[in-house]
Amino acid sequence: xxxxxxxxxxxxxxxxxxxxxxxxxxxxxxxxxxxxxxxxxxxxxxxxxxxxxxxxxxxxxxxxxxxxxxxxxxxxxxxxxxxxxxxxxxxxxxxxxxxxxxxxxxxxxxxxxxxxxxxxxxxxxxxxxxxxxxxxxxxxxxxxxxxxxxxxxxxxxxxxxxxxxxxxxxxxxxxxxxxxxxxxxxxxxxxxxxxxxxxxxxxxxxxxxxxxxxxxxxxxxxxxxxxxxxxxxxxxxxxxxxxxxxxxxxxxxxxxxxxxxxxxxxxxxxxxxxxxxxxxxxxxxxxxxxxxxxxxxxxxxxxxxxxxxxxxxxxxxxxxxxxxxxxxxxxxxxxxxxxxxxxxxxxxxxxxxxxxxxxxxxxxxxxxxxxxxx
Amino acid sequence: xxxxxxxxxxxxxxxxxxxxxxxxxxxxxxxxxxxxxxxxxxxxxxxxxxxxxxxxxxxxxxxxxxxxxxxxxxxxxxxxxxxxxxxxxxxxxxxxxxxxxxxxxxxxxxxxxxxxxxxxxxxxxxxxxxxxxxxxxxxxxxxx
Numbered sequence: 001x002x003x004x005x006x007x008x009x010x011x012x013x014x015x016x017x018x019x020x021x022x023x024x025x026x027x028x029x030x031x032x033x034x035x036x037x038x039x040x041x042x043x044x045x046x047x048x049x050x051x052x053x054x055x056x057x058x059x060x061x062x063x064x065x066x067x068x069x070x071x072x073x074x075x076x077x078x079x080x081x082x083x084x085x086x087x088x089x090x091x092x093x094x095x096x097x098x099x100x101x102x103x104x105x106x107x108x109x110x111x112x113x114x115x116x117x118x119x120x121x122x123x124x125x126x127x128x129x130x131x132x133x134x135x136x137x138x139x140x141x142x143x144x145x146x147x148x149x150x151x152x153x154x155x156x157x158x159x160x161x162x163x164x165x166x167x168x169x170x171x172x173x174x175x176x177x178x179x180x181x182x183x184x185x186x187x188x189x190x191x192x193x194x195x196x197x198x199x200x201x202x203x204x205x206x207x208x209x210x211x212x213x214x215x216x217x218x219x220x221x222x223x224x225x226x227x228x229x230x231x232x233x234x235x236x237x238x239x240x241x242x243x244x245x246x247x248x249x250x251x252x253x254x255x256x257x258x259x260x261x262x263x264x265x266x267x268x269x270x271x272x273x274x275x276x277x278x279x280x281x282x283x284x285x286x287x288x289x290x291x292x293x294x295x296x297x298x299x300x301x302x303x304x305x306x307x308x309x310x311x312x313x314x315x316x317x318x319x320x321x322x323x324x325x326x327x328x329x330x331x332x333x334x335x336x337x338x339x340x341x342x343x344x345x346x347x348x349x350x351x352x353x354x355x356x357x358x359x360x361x362x363x364x365x366x367x368x369x370x371x372x373x374x
Numbered sequence: 375x376x377x378x379x380x381x382x383x384x385x386x387x388x389x390x391x392x393x394x395x396x397x398x399x400x401x402x403x404x405x406x407x408x409x410x411x412x413x414x415x416x417x418x419x420x421x422x423x424x425x426x427x428x429x430x431x432x433x434x435x436x437x438x439x440x441x442x443x444x445x446x447x448x449x450x451x452x453x454x455x456x457x458x459x460x461x462x463x464x465x466x467x468x469x470x471x472x473x474x475x476x477x478x479x480x481x482x483x484x485x486x487x488x489x490x491x492x493x494x495x496x497x498x499x500x501x502x503x504x505x506x507x508x509x510x511x512x513x514x515x516x517x518x
Binding site: 049050074076104131145147148150256257309 | 415417418419420432433436438439440442443444445447459462463464465466
């Protein structure tokens with residue numbers, strides 16, 4: 001089977017997002033062929049998740065002062081910055097007409113596999129991490145999302161960190177850090193990674209695009225034919241861009257689900273555990289685990305990632321923490337899982353109590369929350 | 375209406391997007407337990423405003439679970455006369471009590487004959503079981 005491969009660089013936020021959504025709608029309706037799009041945005045833009053509230057996630061004043069557009073993705077998840085060093089990967093495919101959710105779930109495994117195969121050929125030990133990341137030893141490298149268009153078309157999207165200006169990201173996205181120092185940058189750098197960091201090279205975007213395209217061709221068993229958008233597609237993209245992605249009503253919409261924060265500190269024989277959580281209603285948006293205990297940075301990053309977008313019921317939290325401890329017990333250096341579980345559960349309980357106060361302490365996709373001591 | 379969670383209720387109709395529909399004077403609509411379980415923990419829910427006219431199969435809201443974002447597609451045609459704003463503010467209600475407090479819409483039906491296109495409980499049960507069999511053949515999953 002032949003799929004179309006579209007490569008475009010330096011697109012605006014509104015065009016890039018409109019193209020993804022328009023293609024998903026058209027592919028679902030049978031008006032366009034399945035398309036793999038490997039593209040970059042003009043440096044830089046800030047993109048929030050489908051239901052996030054901009055003021056919670058992005059420093060709008062800084063963006064305005066620095067001509068950084070803000071927009072809203074059709075896909076979910078946290079806020080990100082995109083630019084010349086972040087590769088956008090958008091695969092649009094037809095759905096099954098009904099029961100699209102199950103179909104999307106099946107295909108997501110293959111979509112992840114395409115990316116992982118491409119990265120593996122570069123020697124990057126990437127693997128899929130539930131629910132929506134591709135990581136290297138606990139550090140996030142690629143964020144994933146899926147959008148199902150009303151036509152049944154599916155958009156699988158990935159943002160791959162080829163490189164990242166962490167200091168800029170921390171200035172653009174709302175973060176828990178009151179000031180931006182080397183320590184804060186190091187903390188975030190310990191939770192994420194980039195293709196160039198993993199390959200220890202200045203690998204080019206084109207080279208990465210080539211291996212990613214090969215990965216998809218192999219995972220889906222398809223031929224990729226380089227092409228471009230048709231005139232009809234460009235017209236539809238332009239309409240969607242004008243009516244939706246350039247509309248403040250779309251970008252600045254708010255959600256009925258409140259954010260809330262909670263934190264907890266627990267003294268243990270192995271040191272102090274300091275946990276902060278940000279919640280979206282009853283779901284954990286993000287967890288930050290700090291303190292003065294000694295543990296591998298990768299293990300802590302893995303634990304935090306595993307609790308992101310996780311249910312907050314105490315038993316479910318305990319099961320996930322225990323699972324990570326069992327697979328990485330040596331890396332936690334004597335910290336007992338029960339103490340960490342207690343701290344996380346306590347922070348969640350405090351966030352839920354504070355929920356009605358609507359005092360969001362926002363965070364971004366690659367940034368963990370702070371929260372105030374309670 | 376507070377039926378117990380987890381069951382397929384004989385007094386309801388169903389569609390292949392895992393909506394249940396209770397037909398009385400108006401239609402009460404929600405996601406089935408299998409539907410919410412398949413979607414997983416719902417983070418955000420967006421319901422269309424009261425007064426919106428929808429046709430069967432058209433978008434009548436959005437939903438996010440993990441980073442999956444999809445549309446709610448109306449199981450029947452009609453006018454939205456009530457939307458569950460409690461579920462919109464606390465989508466966990468849909469997961470915790472899909473047949474009760476997690477209902478989504480009350481609709482005035484445009485065409486009662488459309489109920490003939492829906493499944494009764496027996497047909498929905500058979501279809502769900504077949505779907506589970508198909509998924510077991512392809513366990514490669516993603517969202518918890």
